[in-house]
Amino acid sequence: xxxxxxxxxxxxxxxxxxxxxxxxxxxxxxxxxxxxxxxxxxxxxxxxxxxxxxxxxxxxxxxxxxxxxxxxxxxxxxxxxxxxxxxxxxxxxxxxxxxxxxxxxxxxxxxxxxxxxxxx
Amino acid sequence: xxxxxxxxxxxxxxxxxxxxxxxxxxxxxxxxxxxxxxxxxxxxxxxxxxxxxxxxxxxxxxxxxxxxxxxxxxxxxxxxxxxxxxxxxxxxxxxxxxxxxxxxxxxxxxxxxxxxxxxxxxxxxxxxxxxxxxxxxxxxxxxxxxxxxxxxxxxxxxxxxxxxxxxxxxxxxxxxxxxxxxxxxxxxxxxxxxxxxxxxxxxxxxxxxxxxxxxxxxxxxxxxxxxxxxxxxxxxxxxxxxxxxxxxxxxxxxxxxxxxxxxxxxxxxxxxxxxxxxxxxxxxxxxxxxxxxxxxxxxxxxxxxxxxxxxxxxxxxxxxxxxxxxxxxxxxxxxxxxxxxxxxxxxxxxxxxxxxxxxxxxxxxxxxxxxxxxxxxxxxxx
Numbered sequence: 305x306x307x308x309x310x311x312x313x314x315x316x317x318x319x320x321x322x323x324x325x326x327x328x329x330x331x332x333x334x335x336x337x338x339x340x341x342x343x344x345x346x347x348x349x350x351x352x353x354x355x356x357x358x359x360x361x362x363x364x365x366x367x368x369x370x371x372x373x374x375x376x377x378x379x380x381x382x383x384x385x386x387x388x389x390x391x392x393x394x395x396x397x398x399x400x401x402x403x404x405x406x407x408x409x410x411x412x413x414x415x416x417x418x419x420x421x422x423x424x
Numbered sequence: 425x426x427x428x429x430x431x432x433x434x435x436x437x438x439x440x441x442x443x444x445x446x447x448x449x450x451x452x453x454x455x456x457x458x459x460x461x462x463x464x465x466x467x468x469x470x471x472x473x474x475x476x477x478x479x480x481x482x483x484x485x486x487x488x489x490x491x492x493x494x495x496x497x498x499x500x501x502x503x504x505x506x507x508x509x510x511x512x513x514x515x516x517x518x519x520x521x522x523x524x525x526x527x528x529x530x531x532x533x534x535x536x537x538x539x540x541x542x543x544x545x546x547x548x549x550x551x552x553x554x555x556x557x558x559x560x561x562x563x564x565x566x567x568x569x570x571x572x573x574x575x576x577x578x579x580x581x582x583x584x585x586x587x588x589x590x591x592x593x594x595x596x597x598x599x600x601x602x603x604x605x606x607x608x609x610x611x612x613x614x615x616x617x618x619x620x621x622x623x624x625x626x627x628x629x630x631x632x633x634x635x636x637x638x639x640x641x642x643x644x645x646x647x648x649x650x651x652x653x654x655x656x657x658x659x660x661x662x663x664x665x666x667x668x669x670x671x672x673x674x675x676x677x678x679x680x681x682x683x684x685x686x687x688x689x690x691x692x693x694x695x696x697x698x699x700x701x702x703x704x705x706x707x708x709x710x711x712x713x714x715x716x717x718x719x720x721x722x723x724x725x726x727x728x729x730x731x732x733x734x735x736x737x738x739x740x741x742x743x744x745x746x747x748x749x750x751x752x753x754x755x756x757x758x759x760x761x762x763x764x765x766x767x768x769x770x771x772x773x774x775x776x777x778x779x780x781x782x783x784x785x786x787x788x789x790x791x792x793x794x795x796x797x798x799x800x801x802x803x804x805x806x
Contacts, residue, residue: 318492319496320489320492320493320495320496321493321496321497321623323489324489324493324619324620324623325620328620331620331759333624333626333759334762336765340804350624350626352624353625355625355672355673355799355800355801356627356635356638356672356673356799356800356801357638357642357672357673357800357801357802357803357804358673358801359804372642372804375627375635375760375765375768376626376627376760376765376799377627377759377760377761377762377764377765378626378758378759378760378761378762379762
């Protein structure tokens with residue numbers, strides 16, 4: 305059986321723009337549209353080359369009129385941070401039993417130590 | 425009693441009033457004095473320089489990354505990589521020498537001229553980098569290049585003072601630099617974050633003033649009054665309002681001062697009021713998007729534009745009122761937050777209230793939206 309010693313070459317390319325945009329992955333650019341006739345507002349994701357006061361192709365869902373960009377802004381998506389701890393997501397009764405179990409183990413350990421056995 | 429207590433004290437420290445004990449004590453005192461006098465300074469110096477060098481690395485990363493980002497963005501317009509790098513490297517070393525202040529006469533005029541020359545020089549650089557890009561893209565590229573230049577000079581100056589402090593072995597220089605470093609670091613971070621907005625061409629926090637003006641001139645036909653600045657005449661509750669803003673949607677600040685000066689010379693005493701809207705730096709205790717009213721020209725230029733407004737409004741006795749939208753320095757250069765965008769409607773309402781109160785029907789008011797107009801068009805569709 306021949307085992308070929310083929311080596312795979314991996315080229316690492318550094319794209320500064322991609323790394324910058326990666327830093328903003330939690331940010332969402334939003335566009336706020338407003339209907340030119342009925343004033344209905346609609347929020348959607350930003351598309352390239354859009355600017356405030358630009359008339360867009362989107363039609364008003366209410367009156368089918370033209371819509372313009374009222375504002376462009378960013379929203380930071382809040383990530384739900386999980387608490388990192390020993391007793392996270394544990395009911396209080398379970399924590400109590402864990403603590404009792406831990407303490408009893410320590411007590412047994414101390415009791416079994418040779419130094420105490422000598423006095424007995 | 426006292427003698428006994430002294431004896432106890434001596435015994436505690438192993439001092440038994442013999443000659444050797446005395447010698448030991450003197451040696452100990454000399455050792456401690458030497459330690460405090462000669463070691464304390466170098467230790468502090470080491471502490472300061474360690475902190476400064478840590479921040480300096482961060483500044484260097486920002487400077488180098490920003491250059492790479494600019495090259496990457498400009499690479500879309502210019503395929504000649506070597507030429508592009510050469511132009512960018514030259515641009516990063518660009519400087520302007522401030523006019524002489526010893527003779528204050530005509531200082532503002534000289535500064536204005538210098539700023540115009542500097543602005544034109546930057547435009548020439550951008551034309552070399554991206555000759556085929558459209559005017560709006562060029563304006564955004566200019567913003568990106570200016571940010572890169574700012575980050576580069578922040579790093580260079582910080583490094584210069586670090587080396588000077590090290591060479592002179594001066595704890596005073598190093599301590600001052602360490603104090604400044606926190607501010608420089610935050611400023612550099614804010615500039616670095618601004619790339620996201622300038623590359624995409626979306627409004628930044630500073631654009632809030634321009635956005636207010638754009639909202640007011642939405643249904644009108646704006647015309648260019650001076651370099652990169654547009655005006656538009658609108659009717660607000662029976663009053664004629666001339667709205668001024670930088671020409672959008674590219675990243676420009678325009679020349680609002682010059683525009684207002686021209687309008688004042690044109691309408692003279694017919695103008696009842698000038699209202700300026702701009703972003704202002706908030707105090708840490710203040711909330712972003714807070715709106716405040718005051719008097720005076722709200723414009724954060726190096727001087728010439730503000731001077732023109734003050735000079736011409738004083739000449740005809742026209743009151744200048746300002747509305748500012750508070751935000752942090754980092755927010756002013758970063759992509760606009762929802763809170764700031766929401767404040768635009770409130771400011772427009774305030775302007776209308778002020779006009780109703782202060783300007784008689786049929787009267788004339790100038791409204792100037794100050795700030796970078798990146799991502800903000802002029803009127804609907806344009």
